[in-house]
Amino acid sequence: MRSTSLFTRRNFSSILNPNSTTPLSTKEKSRCALSLLKSEKNPQKILDICRAAALTPESHLDRIAFTLAISNLTASNSFDTIRSFLEKLKTRPDLKTERFFNYTMLLYGKADMLENAVQTFKKMEEMGVARSVKSLNALLDSCVVAKKFDEVNRIFLDFPTAYGITPDLDTYNIVIRGFCASGSSNSVYSMLVEMKEKGVKPNVATFGNILTGFYKEEKYEEVENVLKLMTNHGVTYGVSIENIRIHSLCKLKRSNEAKMLLDGLVKKGLKPNSDTYNHLIFGFCKEGNLKEAKNLVSVMKKKWFLSRTYFTLIYYLCKGEDFDTALTLFTESMAKNWVPSFSTMKSLVDGLVKNSKSEEARGLVKIMKERFNDKADPWNEIEQGIPS
Secondary structure (H helix, E strand, O other): OOOOHHHOOOOOHHHHOOOOOOOOOHHHHHHHHHHHHOOOOOHHHHHHHHHHHOOOOOOHHHHHHHHHHHHHHHHOOOHHHHHHHHHHHOOOHHHOOHHHHHHHHHHHHHOOOHHHHHHHHHOOHHHOOOOOHHHHHHHHHHHHHOOOHHHHHHHHHHHHHHOOOOOOHHHHHHHHHHHHHOOOHHHHHHHHHHHHHHOOOOOHHHHHHHHHHHHHOOOHHHHHHHHHHHHHOOOOOOHHHHHHHHHHHHHOOOHHHHHHHHHHHHHOOOOOOHHHHHHHHHHHHHOOOHHHHHHHHHHHOOOOOOHHHHHHHHHHHHHOOOHHHHHHHHHHHHHOOOOOOHHHHHHHHHHHHHOOOHHHHHHHHHHHHHHOHHHHHHHHHHHHOOOO
16 A cells, blocks of 8 residues: 655645546556656656655556656756655655565666665665565666676675575576676676586576677677577577577677578477567668568568557658558558657658658648647647648
């Protein structure tokens, strides 16, 4: 249950729902807060929105809102505000839990305020909150998020002994992810040895992190070694690992090789999923191979089609000046109630005008104005620029 003790001096409810006297439900408060935080940049108003919603990490929506609030405050360099806000929250009776303190460490990591994350960990028991290996993992994760990789190593070496905590599989996976993110993927081999000595069995996530690291460093021989190691450790890999490999190759603009992995996956009797196709479609789009991307879309549509697939392809079709196909996909996306971003839609409108299709362009603008009547002004300006 959300605490309201912080709000006795000031009524924040009107911030979330200024045009109604009807009380909002907990979920409605979260949704209103999230909507407002997407565009709010003023630090004090951001805090007021969060306080009005009495956010809690128990809710998925609230976690998104928390993250967005901290991101916006970080962007404005409001670090004292972040510190004051999070430290105040830690005094709320309903948030004096290990889960919230762990979440606070992650938020500090996202704000690149690692020292505050470390202090949160150290002072947990002093504030009446018991720490466990989950707390250690949250602190290590905050280091990775903040890209403080030397701290990952220091904390992993020192804190388990200092605080009487035994690392678990998640601990090792986070440290391995840190090594791989820092460009030190070869260090994972010593971690695998230590895991074996400690009786900690690696899993699919362990090897997925390692593969991502070696692909990032373009160490393809090591990729083959890791695949053999998976077999030696009795870890069976399927679509999730193949997706990591496909995604990694596409990021390196080697989408044709990634497509070969898809073909091999099918021959093995494994079933690709929507992520498999989305990675490939995005990869081919980035490389300008829209023909192959559209071929994959036609295959994918038989089973799944996600909003991000439409948005990705419409964006790159506009870049490739294939506005007719982009318009067709936009029509399909609207039928599913999916609308691409403003910048993508503006590119499509501009492209239709360029191709002497002013009527179609005006039709799109009309749709966007009706859909987003609170943001009609930019579209009015665009509409005025469409020739008769």
